[in-house]
Amino acid sequence: MNKADLFTLIQEGEVKAIRLWFTDILGRVKGFSISHSEAERALEEGINFDGSSIEGLVRIEESDLTAKPDLSSTYIFPNENGKKTIIFICDIYYPDGRPVECSPRHILKKTLDKVKKNGWEFFVGSELEFFYFSEQRNLNIRDTKGYFDVLPYDKYDEISEEIVNILNGVGVEVEVAHHEVSENQHEIDLRYDEALKVADHIQVAKYVIKETARANGVFATFMPKPVFGLNGSGLHLHQSFFSKGKNIFYDKKDAYHLSDIAKHYAAGLLKYATEITSITNQWVNSYKRLVPGYEAPVYVSWGRQNRSALLRVPSFKSSTSCRVEYRTPDPATNPYLSISAMLGAGLSGIKDKLELGKPTEEDIYTMSNDRKKKLNIEILPDSLYTAIIATEKSKMVKNLFGDEFFTKYIRNKKAEWEDYSIRVTDYEIEKYLPL
8 A cells, every 4th residue: 555545545535443453472462542643753764762662672771662653564354343453564663763673573673684695586385274272261073074175164264255245355465274183273375575574464364364263252262282182283384485487496406396405495494493492483372283293293304295394395386385384383383483583494404504304205104213323314393492492402493583582482381481480280180189
């Protein structure tokens, strides 16, 4: 959207509300509404707000911040009365015009600058999984469907179709929507696009999913593992580099059709997988999903058809579709930080020209420990705590995030773990109280 189009909509009385959005350290969308008369000032100067109340953004003595809309990330939602709600994704600045270093969107933009210096563009596609439930506190399973099941067609299918229509209508292009493996679990795949735009799209998609579900009297959740015994929800992220419209991950002559750049990038993802897991999987609950036997990847390996591998190279028909799929992240992640972390790991692999070993096409879940040891297959952290410690030791992540944000992130995640570790759970009551 350009300014002239926006002002025309406002002058013609077609706009109900204007909202400015940004994201905090945990990936939560924050924001505020402005009056129509403030629209011009917002686009020219930005709107000031108190940043000290936003988790991880600034120190208390730096509370005055400015949210400035990025016109290239404008979403126009139609309302039932025919008017529109305009949502701007914003960048955050200090009063003197400097970008706030601890803004997750700024961290991704800064990482993408490294890609641009090589003359490349970084593209990402996303598979967003989630659960529907009849209400927030009631996780009883209501459908008996599995992967790609169509029948019986139910209310949740109707809601997903409504979500797809809304997303396509606001410029978030959906490629596929379907029922996932677990009961009540659905997936919506967003078309690949430039990485910053995809991170914005994911935030908008999560909002649309939750709000559309609520409007239809049900509850949607991105909790990685809401139900014991069922597969959890993932956020698979497909990645590739383009230059002048050409996919530079593709090499026709290679046995796997991967260029040297793609191989180095994939090797970097594998090398730093453990160090970035607390970012791609940031909640205590995330590690209830990352366990063997439930399709979630827990072993540091790569394959082509092997869905037990952490990194996969999907089959493709054309050179433009050549990509690597990182299968660890879950939908509770902060997409700006996850994409930054994966990109940073991959770029490190390219810089150091890391070698990619042979793919593992065996089912790693059923593989013996001796076999895994022989193939040098490592396992991801099994708890948020072990993941935090691995990240805390990572020079790559610290350089990527910067000292201040890195320190805040580690402190925040440790506080979450400490809060969780002193809780008495239902499991403990059931297991130990009778004894």
